[in-house]
Amino acid sequence: MKKRDEDNLRAVSELLKRAMPPVNAEPRRDLWPAMERRLNGERPAGAPWYDWALAGAVVAAITIFPQLFLLLAFHL
Amino acid sequence: MNRHLYLRAYMAGIAVPTAFLIVPLTVFCIARFALQIPVPIERTLIFPMALVPNIYGAWNILYVGALQRHNWPIGVHGALLPFLLAPLGFLLATHLGFVTPEPHGIAYFGTVHFAFSHIAMVFPIGVGAYYLVWKYIVSFLNRVLEIGQ
Numbered sequence: 068m069k070k071r072d073e074d075n076l077r078a079v080s081e082l083l084k085r086a087m088p089p090v091n092a093e094p095r096r097d098l099w100p101a102m103e104r105r106l107n108g109e110r111p112a113g114a115p116w117y118d119w120a121l122a123g124a125v126v127a128a129i130t131i132f133p134q135l136f137l138l139l140a141f142h143l
Numbered sequence: 144m145n146r147h148l149y150l151r152a153y154m155a156g157i158a159v160p161t162a163f164l165i166v167p168l169t170v171f172c173i174a175r176f177a178l179q180i181p182v183p184i185e186r187t188l189i190f191p192m193a194l195v196p197n198i199y200g201a202w203n204i205l206y207v208g209a210l211q212r213h214n215w216p217i218g219v220h221g222a223l224l225p226f227l228l229a230p231l232g233f234l235l236a237t238h239l240g241f242v243t244p245e246p247h248g249i250a251y252f253g254t255v256h257f258a259f260s261h262i263a264m265v266f267p268i269g270v271g272a273y274y275l276v277w278k279y280i281v282s283f284l285n286r287v288l289e290i291g292q
Contacts, residue, residue: 128264135264139269
């Protein structure tokens with residue numbers, strides 16, 4: 068290989084190294100708590116009963132008084 | 144992923160109302176153009192279309208900022224937002240002239256009347272809906288964008 072080709076390859080290699088961000092081997096967050104939950108067979112907690120009750124109340128109120136939906140749609 | 148934390152919070156916040164805007168927009172378009180309702184309801188679109196998504200984004204930024212100092216539940220944070228949005232919407236609506244206060248309530252375009260008892264009923268519904276939306280949807284988007292972990 069000619070010396071000029073080698074120089075070109077080296078220059079391209081340098082440019083690529085500069086253009087690519089360094090690989091971050093560290094995880095973005097602590098993965099162990101999620102892994103521990105999985106190992107223990109825990110399932111993610113569902114919604115509590117009062118959230119279901121609240122959702123039911125909201126749906127029921129909008130169903131019973133549909134005209135109030137306009138007020139909600141505009142102000143909220 | 145600690146870069147642009149507040150920008151990510153803003154984006155997670157605006158995503159929810161932006162996605163839901165299709166519902167009031169469809170209702171307004173059908174009412175105005177299909178049912179030919181003779182009132183300028185397009186003026187009412189300013190608040191939900193322009194302001195509400197940005198306020199959601201700013202409110203989520205505020206949540207992320209508060210989370211750096213205190214363990215603040217996102218559902219409660221979201222449930223406080225109607226206390227800001229409802230008066231803001233009312234002020235804008237009266238300023239634009241399509242809501243007029245009356246002795247026993249308010250009137251939209253002078254034709255659609257809502258008694259204060261109706262408004263008192265709508266507000267807790269709104270607070271409840273906001274609590275659920277923030278607790279489950281905005282919180283999910285925050286988790287996806289790795290905010291608040």
